[in-house]
Amino acid sequence: MDLADLDPDPVAQLRAWLDDAAAAAPRPDAMVVATATPDGRPSARVVLLRGLDERGLVFYTNRESRKGCELAESPWAAAVLHWWELGRQVRVEGAVEEVAREESEAYWATRPRASRLAAWASPQSSALAGRDELEGRYAEAAARFGGGEIALPVFWGGYRIAPASFEFWTHRDDRLHDRIAYRLTPSGWERERLAP
Ligand SMILES: Cc1cc2nc3c(=O)[nH]c(=O)nc-3n(C[C@H](O)[C@H](O)[C@H](O)COP(=O)(O)O)c2cc1C
Numbered sequence: 001m002d003l004a005d006l007d008p009d010p011v012a013q014l015r016a017w018l019d020d021a022a023a024a025a026p027r028p029d030a031m032v033v034a035t036a037t038p039d040g041r042p043s044a045r046v047v048l049l050r051g052l053d054e055r056g057l058v059f060y061t062n063r064e065s066r067k068g069c070e071l072a073e074s075p076w077a078a079a080v081l082h083w084w085e086l087g088r089q090v091r092v093e094g095a096v097e098e099v100a101r102e103e104s105e106a107y108w109a110t111r112p113r114a115s116r117l118a119a120w121a122s123p124q125s126s127a128l129a130g131r132d133e134l135e136g137r138y139a140e141a142a143a144r145f146g147g148g149e150i151a152l153p154v155f156w157g158g159y160r161i162a163p164a165s166f167e168f169w170t171h172r173d174d175r176l177h178d179r180i181a182y183r184l185t186p187s188g189w190e191r192e193r194l195a196p
Contacts (some may be wrong), residue, residue, distance in 0.1 A: 001170045001178035003191055010166040010182040010189060011054055014090055017083075017168070018052070024085040033059060033161075034078040035070035035096075043070065049081070050107060051099075056162040057092060058099055060107060062124035064155045069125075071096050077161050087171030092163050099158030108152040116150040117141045167194070 007013040021028035034044040043066060051058030057079060062068055071077065079092045108116065121138040128134055166182040177196035182189045 001168070001180065003180060003193070006168060006180055006191075008189060008191070010163065010168075011052065013168060014081075014092075014166070015052060017086075017088055017090060018049075018081075020086060021081075021083040021088075025083045028083065030081070031057075031059070032080045032082075033067065034080075035067045036074050036076070037070055038073050043067065050158070051103075051160070056094065056160045058103075058158050058160045060099075060104065060156070060158045062119065062122070062156050063098075065124035067125075068155075071159060077159075079161055089167075089169040091165075091167040091169070092161060093165045094161045094163040096159050096161050099160050101152070101157065104157035105152050107158060108156075113150065117145065119156050120145075120150070120153055169196075 007016065018028055029049040030046050031049050032044050033047050034042050036042045045067065047059040047061060049057055050060055063072075075096045077094070077096045081090045082088070111119075117138060120141040122134065123137075164184050168180045168182075170178045172178065175196070179194040179196055180191055181194050182191050
């Protein structure tokens, strides 16, 4: 892989790789997002990439979850997408902001009813007395909403990682893999090759 093989716009490049992955990988939009406590202790988990444009990468979650609490105090994240089938990895790092409520509402409306009830039922990242507690909370939410509209909870919504850097990695059998890094500067995106 050469610089010339990649789009100078990293968002366009990521979109192209996501398109390739959609044809090759079972879950092309799964990404690991790492957050950290203010004293620098990281935590990481898989979420689904639900939006991508020039402003950044969007995922949805519970704002009171472990990641939500960490982001409230340290609004910065690192994300990794990896497609084994393509031998490709993308890394992204940047400041994180909450997605506007109207945008979260638009996404919320596309979620299946059961997923919306589950979001209401699950105090994500909190300890549960047992599986019964979770199922009880789900049944309670289902009874409360009945067949009516299920509103977006105030504790749930999107986060956008506004990229300050990207890295595009491709596998080579000789282990001399290719890595091209993008860094956002006042004059735009700058690129350089990194040692594997
Ligand atoms: C394939 C996959 C996709 C997931 N997608 C999401 C997601 O989009 N949002 C979310 O909150 N959790 C998602 N999860 C669950 C998270 O990995 C994690 O368990 C949860 O968000 C709690 O993380 P936290 O306690 O670090 O906040 C997903 C897990 C897997 C394995």
